[in-house]
Amino acid sequence: MEQVAIRKGEIGEFKIDIQLDQLPKDCRYLSDLLVKNPKAKSGYSQIDHVVLNPYGIFVIETKNYQGTIYGGKDHKTWLVNGKFKMMNPFSQNYGHIKALTSFIDKEYHDLFISMVSFTKRCTFKVGLDYRKIASNEIIVYDIELSEFIHRKVSVLKIQHKEALLNESDIVTIYKVFSHANITDPKVREEHNRALNTNTSDEKTSSIYTCTVCNKPVSDKVKRYCLANKKFNGKIYCYEHQKKAH
Template identity: 25%
Template sequence: MKEFVWAVSIICILLVFGVVLLKYLSENKKYKNSSYGKQSQKSFWKIISNQGARGEYRTSQIIDKAPFKNKMLFNCYIPNRSGDKTEIDMIMLCQKGIYVIENKNYSGWIFGNEKSKNWCETLKGKKYFFYNPIKQNRSHIKNLEKLLQVGEDKYVSLITFNANANLKKVSTESSGIYVVGYKQLKKFMKKQTDKSDILTDEQIENIFQQLLPGTKLSDEEKQEHVNRIKQQYKK
C-alpha cells in the first residue's frame, strides 16, 4: 500500500512539473516573439524574476495588441541636460505621436496630482512616498525633444501602473498627460485611434533609428548610470 501511495505521489509531482514546464515554455515563446523580447538582451527567466522588468513586459504585451501600427523602444538611454544619461522606460512611436511611457511597480492605493512633488502609495495601512511620475516624465520629454527637435506637440506623457495598483485619487490638468492603470490600458490604446495622425511612417522610422542605439548599452554602462543616480540621492 505504501508503495502504491508513493508511486501515485511521484506521478502527481511529475504531472504538476510537466504542466508548469509547458506553461513556462509557452510563455517563453510569447516573450521571444514580443517587441520587448526581440529588443531585450535578457532571458525570459531574468525578466520575470525582476519586478521592474516584469512590469514593463506585461505593459508592453498590451501595447503590442494596440489596434494601430507602432514601434517600441525599451529602457532607452538619452542625454540629459547635465551631460549624463537618463533612462526612459518605454517609448511608443506611431502616427498618433511619440508616447513617452513611465511604468510604475507600486501596489495598494495610489494618490497624487499633477502639481504635487510626491505621490503616495498606501499599502497595508502604511504610507510610502515617491517622486511625482508626471514631473519625472516631463523631464524625459524635455530631454527627448532637445535630442530629436520634432516639436513639443508631438509628445504624449503616459504614466502606467501595474495590476496591483489601485489609482484611488489621481488627477491631471494639462492636455497630453495620462495616468492609466493596467486594466484600463487596453481601453486607452483603443481610444488613440480617434486621434489625428501627426507623424509619417518615414518620421517614425527616422526617430526609431536615432533612438535605437540608446537601448543597447552594456551592463557596465547601465550599472554606471545606477551608481550615478545613487550618488545624486546621497547629496
C-alpha cells in the first residue's frame, strides 16, 4: 500500500509571518484564502498566501515536511525521504493560481509567480531550476521567502522598465481576492470535511475560528495552532498568532 505523508505536511510552519512583514513596501498580501474552484475535488482551493506587488502576483504554498525532498518538474508526485509520496506542490499551486485567475481580468494572468515554501528541516533534492530566480516556479525555505521575493522583484524590475500593476490595479485585485475568499464557516467546514474523508484517523471536522477575532481559519491553520505548544490549545488566525505569544 502507498503511504502518503499528508498530515504532517499540512501543518504550516508560519515563520512566514515574520517573512511577510519583511516584504517590499509596495506589497500587499492575503493569507489563508478559501476560494471556489470547480476543478478541485472539494470544489474549493485553500491558498496559504498571495503577495501582490507592482511586478507580480506571488502565490505561496507552505509545506511542513521533514527530511529530504525529491522532486522534479515532470514528476506528478514527489518523495519525502524516498518513501512518502506528496503531490508535486507546483501542480497543486498551479491549481491555486488557475482558481485565482478566474476572478481577475485576463491581462493579469501572466503575472503569477508560484512559490513553495518548506521549513529548514528539509533538504532539497529538486530540479535546479526551482532555485533560480529567473524561474516562475521557485522553491524556498521559509526563512528566505521575503529575500526571494525581493530578488525576484528586482529581476522583474530590470526586465520591465515600467510597473506591470499600478496601485489601483493592486487595490482592485486585492479587493477581488478578499471578496472571493469564503469566510462562511459552514463552507469552510464542508471543505475541511471533504479533505478529511480519506483519513480514518481524523475526527469529523468542526468549525474553526480564531480565539481572538472569531474569523474562520482553515484546517491547516487549526492543525498548526493545536500542534504548537505556545498557543496553549487555542486557535488563532495569522494576524493573531503574532500577538498570541
